[in-house]
Amino acid sequence: MNLHKFPRRGYVKTPTPIEYLPRLTRALDAGIEVYVKRDDLLPGTLGGNKTRKLDFSVAKALSQGADALVTSGAVQSNHCRLTLAWAIREGLECHLIIEERVPDSYDPHGSGNNFLFNLLGAAGLTVVPGNADIQAETQAAAEALRKKGKKPFIIPGGAADPVGALGYAACAQEIGDQMLWGQNDFSHVVCASGSGGTQAGLLAGFSALSTPIEVIGINVRRAKREDQREVIKSLTDRTLALLDLNYLIDDSRVICYENFLGPGYSLAAPATLEAVRLLARTEAILVDPVYTGKALAGLLGLAREGFFPRGAKVLFLHTGGAPALFSYLSSFPEVAGSGFKA
Ligand SMILES: Cc1ncc(COP(=O)(O)O)c(C=O)c1O
Known part of the structure; x- marks a missing residue:
């Protein structure tokens, strides 16, 4: 994969950290280890994918x-x-x-x-x-x-076109390098899947580099699994073409789950709010009810259903979004304006 031939502005100067989440892992108690890639800490006003x-x-x-x-x-x-x-x-x-x-x-x-x-x-x-x-x-x-x-x-x-998706092909390369140096074998990356460039870019990048890692997209906008899979498949194929890679992504690698969407785009389900609270209380990391709270709820829900093999190391891609949390105060009546309650 040759990313060097594409102009870029150099907004991403260093890899974002990958952190183990020991307290979330213990609270989840589902026989897996949960890690986070902190793309919420990317440069740009308040970070994010x-x-x-x-x-x-x-x-x-x-x-x-x-x-x-x-x-x-x-x-x-x-x-x-x-x-x-x-x-x-x-x-x-x-x-x-x-x-x-x-x-x-x-x-x-x-x-x-x-x-x-x-x-x-x-x-x-x-x-x-x-x-x-x-x-x-x-x-x-x-x-x-x-x-x-x-x-x-x-x-x-x-920025959901092949040019934008290159950013996440580059991220796939970054994660691959971090796996090598950190000697971690992640079996799955879980991310929010909306306009699609994040998941499609990761898929294109991992496939181009032959990194055996499954990308699990959690629908945050489309209610039908197949609709989102179509969006991701098409964007991945177009990104591979832009990279001069002469093949299409295998259908089986395009994985999306719609069952953590809740009532619809930007509308939180109880599981979304539970995920926001749990990550805040266990690891002091903020996710939002629109995107990353749903993606995390997806990871937690799949883990509880036994989707991941025992001992799997699962990487949660934190794509940002915390600024929106402050427009959802009324979704957290037990904390907003009432002081701390354990
Ligand atoms: C914080 C955050 N996470 C995830 C996503 C979804 O990423 P994508 O649109 O690449 O599917 C978005 C989209 O706007 C977002 O703002």
Whole structure:
């Protein structure tokens, strides 16, 4: 796998840590060891997976002479926060199309990432209904910028294209190196699977490097397993093609679980909230109810069902998202505003 031929901005300067989680492992008591890869600690305003993707996507934008970025995401989009953050650092304008996937969920005075869009100062912020044609909306925003003499570059929602997915092919290489040096044999990586670039990039990278590790995606958006598998398969194949690798991913390696989604995108299930609480109380690491809380709930649920072989070392990919936790205080009535309770 040759990643060197693709321009990148160098946002990821050192590997993110892999840590053993002894207290979570004990609390889970399912005959496996749980480790975490701390992509929540990546550079970029408050970290998270999009920094790895934007490392490549923004490089492509700059190589085409762009002076503005246009992208889209949900009301609490970490991707929008990080695209805006890196745009600021690059001296680019940033325009956000915000999708109201849950009706009436956009609040201009909202907290979490929503507050950060305003604090960081997006040059444009357009709110559209969840069923809007996002491609048409982003094209229209780009066209309006062109008319003003700007050179906009569109980054798809979640940076979910083969260029963005290269960031997670690079992460697969990083994990492979860490396995070698840490002499850990992870059998599985568990991650949130939304727009798909994280899971697809990992799959492309591990397969290109012949690393025998299963990537388990936990659906955070699509309710049907097969719909998400199709998205991941297509994006993985296109990423392999971009890498000049002349084969398709084997269908059996595309693994997604929809049963930890709860009521829907951004809506927490009791198991999601249990996962958020458990990781906070055992390891003082924060996950959120939209993405990483669901991915962790998936790991815990699968472990309790006996999905992982006894003794397996399972790596939880922490893709970030904690800023959104602060817009979910009412989901934690036992802690929010009531002081500490053991
Ligand atoms: C914190 C966090 N984790 C995971 C994901 C899902 O990653 P992907 O969109 O690459 O599937 C997202 C997507 O926005 C996210 O913000």
